[in-house]
Amino acid sequence: MSNIKDEIRNYVKKEYLEDEDEMEIKDDTALISSGIVDSFSMVSLKMYLEKKFKISIPDAKATPQAFDSVNNIVELLKEFVPPEKLQ
Amino acid sequence: MAYTKEKEFFQKELDSIRQQGILKEERYIHSPQSADIEVEYPAGAQTREVLNFCANNYLGLSSHPSVLKAAEEGLKERGYGMSSVRFICGTQDIHRELEEKLSKFLGTEATILFASCMDANAAVFESLLGQEDAVIADKLVHASIVDGIRLCKAHQYVYKHMDMAHLEEKLQEAQEHRFRMIATDGVFSMDGDIAPLDEIVALGEKYNAMVMVDDSHATGFLGKTGRGTHELKGVFGKIDIITTTLGKALGGASGGCISGRKEMIDICRQKSRPYLFSNTLAPVIVSASNKVLDVLSESTERRDKLEWNTKYFREQMTKAGINIRAGEHPIVPIMLYNAKLASDFARDMYAEGIYVVGFFFPVVPKGQARIRVQISASHEKEHLDKAIAAFTKVAKKYNILGKTKDEIIAMYGL
Numbered sequence: 001m002s003n004i005k006d007e008i009r010n011y012v013k014k015e016y017l018e019d020e021d022e023m024e025i026k027d028d029t030a031l032i033s034s035g036i037v038d039s040f041s042m043v044s045l046k047m048y049l050e051k052k053f054k055i056s057i058p059d060a061k062a063t064p065q066a067f068d069s070v071n072n073i074v075e076l077l078k079e080f081v082p083p084e085k086l087q
Numbered sequence: 088m089a090y091t092k093e094k095e096f097f098q099k100e101l102d103s104i105r106q107q108g109i110l111k112e113e114r115y116i117h118s119p120q121s122a123d124i125e126v127e128y129p130a131g132a133q134t135r136e137v138l139n140f141c142a143n144n145y146l147g148l149s150s151h152p153s154v155l156k157a158a159e160e161g162l163k164e165r166g167y168g169m170s171s172v173r174f175i176c177g178t179q180d181i182h183r184e185l186e187e188k189l190s191k192f193l194g195t196e197a198t199i200l201f202a203s204c205m206d207a208n209a210a211v212f213e214s215l216l217g218q219e220d221a222v223i224a225d226k227l228v229h230a231s232i233v234d235g236i237r238l239c240k241a242h243q244y245v246y247k248h249m250d251m252a253h254l255e256e257k258l259q260e261a262q263e264h265r266f267r268m269i270a271t272d273g274v275f276s277m278d279g280d281i282a283p284l285d286e287i288v289a290l291g292e293k294y295n296a297m298v299m300v301d302d303s304h305a306t307g308f309l310g311k312t313g314r315g316t317h318e319l320k321g322v323f324g325k326i327d328i329i330t331t332t333l334g335k336a337l338g339g340a341s342g343g344c345i346s347g348r349k350e351m352i353d354i355c356r357q358k359s360r361p362y363l364f365s366n367t368l369a370p371v372i373v374s375a376s377n378k379v380l381d382v383l384s385e386s387t388e389r390r391d392k393l394e395w396n397t398k399y400f401r402e403q404m405t406k407a408g409i410n411i412r413a414g415e416h417p418i419v420p421i422m423l424y425n426a427k428l429a430s431d432f433a434r435d436m437y438a439e440g441i442y443v444v445g446f447f448f449p450v451v452p453k454g455q456a457r458i459r460v461q462i463s464a465s466h467e468k469e470h471l472d473k474a475i476a477a478f479t480k481v482a483k484k485y486n487i488l489g490k491t492k493d494e495i496i497a498m499y500g501l
Contacts, residue, residue: 016226018247035453040233041226043243 004077004086008070011048016041027071032064042067049073055080108430109447120149120339122465126442137442138470140460143335145308145417146389147465153382154338154375161374173367174356181373188380189344193306193331194314194324197352199359200367204303204332204343205231210359211299211330211345212239212268219265223257225249225282227275229301236270248275251286258294267296268328273316274304277451277459279418281309284320297327303343304418307336308390308464313383327351333372338379342368393417393464400462400471407479408489417462421478422455422492425499429456432481439477454501 009025016037017023023036031037037045046062049055057080066076077086104110115127117134120142127134148154161181171177186198201207208231212222218240224232227248236243244261246254254269261267269291271282284300291298302315310318315331317323328351333342345355355362368376383389397417404411404419412420421443423429429445436443436458447456460474482488487495 015245015247035448038226040224040228040236041245044245047242047244 004074005070007052008049008073011045012037012070015044015048025070028069030068031070032068037067039064045073049077053077053081053085108426109449114442120144122147122463122467122470124442128437135440137437137440138466138473140441140443140462140466140474142339142461142463143304144339144463144465145336145393145461146383147463148337148379148382148389149339151338151382154378157378158371158375161371165370165374167371168369169366172365173362177366179370179373181370181377182367185368185373185377185380186344188377189346192314192380192384193302193329193346194317195326195329195346196349198344198346199352199355199362200373201343201345201361202365202367203334203341204301204330205234206361206365207330207343207345208232208235208301209238210235210355210361211328212236212241212270214355214359215239215328215351216241216266216268218242221261221264221267222270223254223261223267223296224270225254225272225275227277227280228270228272229276229303232270232272232301241268249280249282251283251290254287255290255294258290258296261296262294267294268299269296270299271301272304273300273302274309274416274418276304276418277446277457278412278420279304279414279416281305281316281319281414281416284316284322284326288322288325291327298325299328299330300326301330303330303332303335304416306331307379307383308393308417312387313390333368333376333379337383338372338375340372340375342372342376389464393462396464396466396468396471397462399468400460400475403471403475404478407475407482409478409482410487410490410492410495412457419460419462421458421460422495423457423487423499424454424492424496424501426456428485428495428499429458432485433458435481435484436477439480441474441477454496 005027012025045067046057050057066072116124117127118125122139123136124139125134126137165179165181169177182200186200189198212235216239220241221244222236222241223244224236225248226245242264244257246257269287271287274281288298305315307313309316314323317326328347330345401419410422412422423432426447429447433443433445443458443460445458
């Protein structure tokens, strides 16, 4: 599980944080409500996860709350990805 | 009447907005738009004369005598309203004339008018792109582009603000799609940042992507003859799609357009919903806009004055020890970082007779609160000096004159 979390964390850092940002992204750091990932950029985060796990997350499930932290994202993924792939 | 639970819900939401200190309130202006305006604020208060430093009236054409005269002539010769959408009986000869003049001014093949640039941006992506395609947008594009992209079925990629290496990565990722369109603002309205259109066009060529630019904060004054960001960056004639507004530098009434490759404009005329299901600009605005483009094509005097004013203001503010965001655009952000400080500072400026507005989250990212000053060609040197003196006085009051970013944050927090 920690691998998946690290991957999401690294993706968020690489895609959304500027080089000068020295922010630490913890498992429960708010991503959307804090403004780190805006709702516009959230779409690319969704696309990244869909591509990586070869899944399709329906719009109704892709709420700002579901994407608001690394923990929330992993919970969301559990609905679509078999547990062995989330190791 | 089933408006009980609903009323309570909306009232709670309004209360919450007010409690967060982000309630937007209109200020009533009792005079024409200009460098000097008469403002009633708060509502019901005695009006007072203030200097306006927050309008998009970059070229001072909002109340220019020759523009007013053209508007009057339009009213007399072509009437008040059209009472029809364009393709039934809502198009006059002067609409065609304005579209042709805009194409010439912007260096494009064709143009289609909209009631606003917001409408133009709502129309452009949906009309031209489908689910086989991709839009690759700067993270900080204007809200109307974000909405426009959401309305179309194309795949969305976002690159970091003006980060060309990241854009290139996204273009590589997007190669699997049929068409690619890069979307950016020419000038970003909150920062005055100018997009590196030369590099964006080069990347577009390298990765076979069209380039779409919203040049609302540049048309009329950026570049040697005021054609916009593409002129400034040496890529005039090389942009596939430009959207822009008549509601800022070009007279400031309302209206916008999509301007670009002929076939794409023709498609917009067939498919774009804001064009098909809404009236276009009233004859008065069209007539005045035609005059504005004549004035700007004849002389660069107004954009030259704006350039001088901008340079003077930026230099003098820096010299006075005010922390401004570096750049060359007439949008000059005074960085204060803390939301309450920005709001208090703007209130004190108003008391000094200078009308400016504080911006904070969610309009700008958290911790980047600021006052956005906008310079106009209608400002005279004494107006600028008065504003600089007021900024200096208020900055002294808050003890931030000559202070760095870190010092201001240490004092007031983020």
